[in-house]
Amino acid sequence: MTITQPLPDAQALSKEERVSLVQKAKRKEKRTSLLLSVGGALGFISLWQLLLVTGLVSRRYVASPLEIAVLFWTKLSDASPDGSVLGQNILSSLQVALTGFLLAVVVGVSLGLLMGWYRGLDWFLRPIFEIVRPIPPVSWIPLTIVWFGIGLQAKAFIVFFSAFVPCLINAYTGIRQTSPVLINVAKTFGASNFTVFMKVGCPSALPMIFAGVRVALGMSWATLVAAEMLAASSGLGYMILMGRQFARADIVMLGIVVIGSIGVILTFVLGVVERKVLGWKKQ
C-alpha cells in the first residue's frame, strides 16, 4: 500500500510526532486493506446473487447466497438429507482432517529435518520418498480399506498422505539452507553435531517448516472430500456427497462454503501460532 499524502519534513518533527505519524499511516493502511477485503467479498456475493436473480445462471444448478445462509441456519438443527446436523458434520471432518494433518506434521517434519541433516539417512530414505511423493492420496483408498478398515484411521491416513509431502520437503529444504557460518560458530564453541542440529539447524529451518505446514494444512482440508468418499456416515465431505446423491445443489454449496470458511479460520490460527513462534526472527 502506498501512502499518497507526502510526509512532512521528518527533520522538523519531534520523535513522538514521527512515531504518531507512522502509526497513523499504518492504521490508515490497515483500514484500507480491511475495506478492500470486505468490499471484494461483498462484491463477489452480490454478483453471485445478481446472476441468479437475473436468471443468467439457473437456480437448478446454483443456490443463491441467501438460500445458503438460510440453509446454514436450518442445517444447524435439521439432519436431513444426510442424517447429521451441521455441527456433527464439522466436528467429524475436523477430527479426520486434524488427525491426519497433525500426524503428517510430526512424522513429515521430523523425517525432513533428520534427512536434511544426516546424509546417510537421506541416501537411505530418499529413493522410497521419491517413489511415494508423486502418488495421489486418493489412489491409496483401495489399499487403505484392506489395511485400516473403514474407520477414522483409514480416512486420516488419506489426509496424512496429502499433508506429509509438503511437511517433509520444506523441513528438509529448510535445514539444508542453514547458514554454514552459524554451524561453524557453534562447532568452534565445541557443540556436538546433535547440539548444532537441535540449536542451530532446527531453529533456522522453522520459517520453511511453517511454510510447509501452511501448505499441508490447506491440502489436508482439501483432501477431506476424497477421504470421506472412502466411507463415512458424517462429515462435510460426506454431506457434499449426499447433496450430490439427492441432487441438492444447495447442500453441496453449503458444504463448500463451510469447508472454505473453516479453512480460512484454520489458516488464521496457524498464522497466529507462526507469529508467536517466529517472533524472534522479526526482531
Next chain:
Amino acid sequence: MPTTTAASEAPATTFGLKPFATPQTLRVGLFVGGAFSIPFYVADKEGFFKELNIKVEYESFSNGPAQMEANKTWDISATGTGGILSGTLGYGVKMIGLAEYERNTYLFVRPTSPLAKDKNNPANWKGTTWLYPMGTTPQAVLAEELRKRGLTLDDVKQVNMDVATALTAFLGNQGDGLGSFNTVALKALDAGLVGVADFDTPNAVMATPSAIADKRDLLTAAYIVFYRTGEWLKSSPENQKKAAGYLLESSLDEGIKISADLAMRTMQRFTPVPLDQDIKEMVDVAPDSTGTYTKRPISIAEQSVLLNMMNFYIQQKKYSDADRIRIFDQKLIDPAIAMDAAKMVKDLSISGARK
C-alpha cells in the same frame, strides 16, 4: 423424420422400423453391471440401431445419481430408483418408460450373523452397521425392513460406500450388513453371504429435456428398439445367452469383474417390461386411489415410482412431499414418447421382432 413404413412396404429391419434417411447419433448413458440397461448395448451389438442408420455413443456409469448429474453427455439412459428421483428433481430429466421391475436381493449379512438366523427379531437389527451407497435402492430397502420391525434408520449406523468398495470392506470383516445391487449383489451371494431382503423396485428409461425437444423422432425409435430388444433377448435361450455374453463384455470393458456364469444368472433374473405393457403403464391413467395427488388422474408408472417407491425416501426425509408434488405437476414422468411410440406401432402394425 422417423421413419416407419406400413406393413406392406416394411423394410427388412429387425423390428419393422424404416431407417432414418440421414445418419443419426444416439448418446446413451449406459448403467454398467446392471441388466436393465443392457438392451441398449445388445441392440447396438446386434446391429438393430445400425440398420436404422443410428450410430450409438456411450457414456458409462455405475451409480444412478452420478449418471443423472452428467445428463448433458447423453440423450437416453436406463437407471435405478436413486437415479429416477435425483434426475427428475435435480436436473429436470424425464422418465419416459419403465425398464424393469427388478426383484433383487439387496441386503446381505454373514452366515454367522444373528440376522442370518433370525431376521424377524428387531434386537438383531438394532445397532448394526450397514455399508452401502446412500440415496440408492439398498437404503430404501433397509428402511422398509426396519419399519416392518418397528425401527428406523436412526436405530442402525449407515456408512456411505460404493457397492464394489462396500463388498470388499464387508468381506474384510467391516460392518454387520451390506447393501448391494446388480452383479455385485450376485457376487455377494457367490461369496457365501446370506441375503436378508428381496425387493421389487422399478428401473426406468430416462431422456433429457433437450433430447425430447430436439431429437424426438430419434428417441421414439430408440424407445421402441430398447423395448423390442428386451423382448428379443428373452425370446429364446440362444438370444439370452448372447445377451449374457454382451453383459459380460460391457462389464469387463468398464472394469467390473464378473464371470460368464454370473452374467448368465443376471440375464436369467432380468425381466424386461414388454413394449405394449410399458406403453400401457405410461399412458393409461386413473384417479389416485390414495388421494395423494388429485389434480389429475395418474398413470401406473407414476403410481409405482411416486406413490410406492418414493414413500421410503420421504419417510427418511431424503425427499419431501413437495418434491413428489413437483414431479406430478411438472409431468416429469412423461408419457409423450410412449404415446408417439404407440402411434407408430399402430400405424405400422409392427409387432415384435422379425427374427
